[in-house]
Amino acid sequence: MKNKFLAEMSSRGYLSQCTDFDKLKEISDKKSISAYIGFDCTAKSLHVGSLLQIMILKMMQKYGHRPIVLLGGGTTLIGDPSGKDSTRKILEKTEINNNIKSIKKVFNKILDTSNKNTKPIYVDNAKWLTKLNYIKFLRDIGSHFTINKMLTFESVKLRLEREQSLSYMEFNYMILQAYDFYQLYKKNNCILQIGGSDQWGNIVNGVELIRRMLKKEAYGITSPLITLASGTKMGKTESGAVWLNEDLFSAYDYWQFWRNTDDRDVKKFLNFFTELETNEIDNLFKRKSNINDLKILLANEATKILHGEVASNKAEQTAKDTFHGKGLGSSLPEIIVKKKDIIKGIKLLDFLSKNQIVHSKSEARRIIENKGLKINDILIADPKKILELTDFTNNVLKISYGKKKHYIIKIN
Template sequence: MNKFLKEFKDRGYFYQCTNEDELSELLNKEKIKGYIGFDCTAESLHVGSLLQIMCLRLLQKHGHKPIVLLGGGTTRIGDPSGKDKTRKILSEQEINKNIKSIEKILKKFLDNDNPKIKPIFVNNYSWLKDLNYISFLRDIGKHFTINKMLTFESVKTRLDREQSLSYMEFNYMILQAYDFLELNKKQNCSLQIGGSDQWGNIVNGTELIKRYSSKHAYGLTTPLITLASGAKMGKTETGAIWLDEKLLSSYDYWQFWRNVDDRDVIKFLKIFTDLSIEEINQIKDDNINQLKIKLANEATSMLHGKKAAQNSEQAAKEAFSGTSLGSNLPSVKIKKKDFKDKLMIIDLIILSKLEKSKSEIRRLIQGNAIKLNDKIISDEKLIIDNQFFKNDYLKLSVGKKRHIKIELD
């Protein structure tokens, strides 16, 4: 088996492949170009997209050149895969802003210096915006049958639930197949990688290329990654785990990995770090907390750098030791004029953004889950005044895992 495909499987990335033996033979003979598409519906990706990013890194590791398709065109339509309703259509300005932000994030993960494997960034709006509808139907539409399109999971699920599926969304799979054809023609791209929910769209692309030009192209899909709890990767009780530090601090990102379920640690070391399978097998029986710290450091270093990972680990130690306010803890500044020397504990927690709901904060206080400077707070009507601050700082803890430094500005 080809080395890229072997590692793809060993790390738990593999779900399905079109004509695997033929793809393996191609990968053994030459370096190829493979692409992954990202729709730009938000200003940042979250960890739910991280597996796809790791696939791009793996392509580079084995000497292949990744193409990153940023869906400036298809974002205007909306992919029905995995959705139970039509998503909000964004303005052109919003989409362009999201594209720039997402490209910046992706460049942090990828090798941008080696010309042989440097990623190619493309925006499918560049070829979709000027399509002639009549020509498109005649040249591309003739290769698709409604019968087959209705069998794809993304369409079938919506129709089975009697949920509306717009004609606009129904066209998404044709446009994604056309993207693959365009990249095959312009960039000699022969592989598309995507999540398991993209299988139908990817197969459409490989078949379109074969019918249109008699060339061979291949599809490779990854499994849906869920947490041991059954929750979808990327979402937590406190919100999405964003890859943009403006939306989620490096400390909170580190904490996400540090606090994963024991059952997920080895799996995540294989999927979300660059540690070799051999090294992971050697350390898999180590202390589980040390393995979690290893996971957190490796994952955070990849996105935010080693220094941020080290600072986050130190901040966590300081937060749990209770010996200091923790110089490396994430901080929130409150202006002294807004503070006015007196503030209710509930309002302080809302200002910190650790919790949004007053009723939830009351519940946490009743459960002894709120601490100020490592001391339990049991009075929900507590007035916070200057005595709680040491050199204009105080440490606020919500539960065992969320800590923040409140700073008077």
């Protein structure tokens, strides 16, 4: 059954490139393998752009393989230049460590931690990268890399072609990532690295370093970078990034994100972000199922994987209550206000911007002038409106921004 791991990767569209597909298939046919994906920890949560990689780790477990989650406490100190137009902000170790603790919560929710043979192994590359002796590292590891080849990698080439600065610190990132693979091969018998297609050059470096240093064979796989039919970047909304940690992005907003998928992306996302069988997905489209029903299916299944079935069902019911029943769905984002502030009166524009319902007072004014804001389902036409006690029913009101953004305001 082990070989079905690569077969399903291919059928779901997860597979872009592989250093030696036939050999890797042969090995994974015979035994369980360990594979790793690295995640830099530049924020306290990963966003939905990282979800495809996590789904691949989850699928590994399904077929009896063990995932290794590398949380890059060391490489985050440097910053990966891949796909970046400028140098990342340099973070302090304390902030990175706090980010790692927060990010691990998502992996523990999505991955199976109950099976001792396939439960994820967490590693932090700071354990070896921060202890390196610079001269020894240059002699032992740096001697296996040529500047000529490093200059051909896309992450470097694009920055130089655009005449955007690339620091020597960032230039070293690909060597450090190769060294990570080398360390994991030695310490954890990890024979496979997986990453997005922008990581291909970095992954090949690791494969070659293991071959030269250990005289052993290792393998690399990349998944495609996600492009949306609309042309926008995956995981961006009007209010910002779609974070995977619930304290930054609610289960209801997460459900709505998937529900609002472009029609043209629904089938791809059902394959990418749910555990529905691929033949079942194909049959749904052959039967020409209602596209909105398929979007709800996508939202339910994707939300269930991250937040659980109860939260998924609750989000769906909230959407029905909000959009069809004109009610106050129980999963809508809540904002608490003090009664004394409401008694004094709060300027609506100030309230909207202060609570990040919109980005600024000028944006709030434009939305109201364009008839895009409702309070308790009643259109607001006056940008000078003051929120008062009379706007609340039983200390609660609903603010609706456009057709899909709703907030419950409660008086404490």
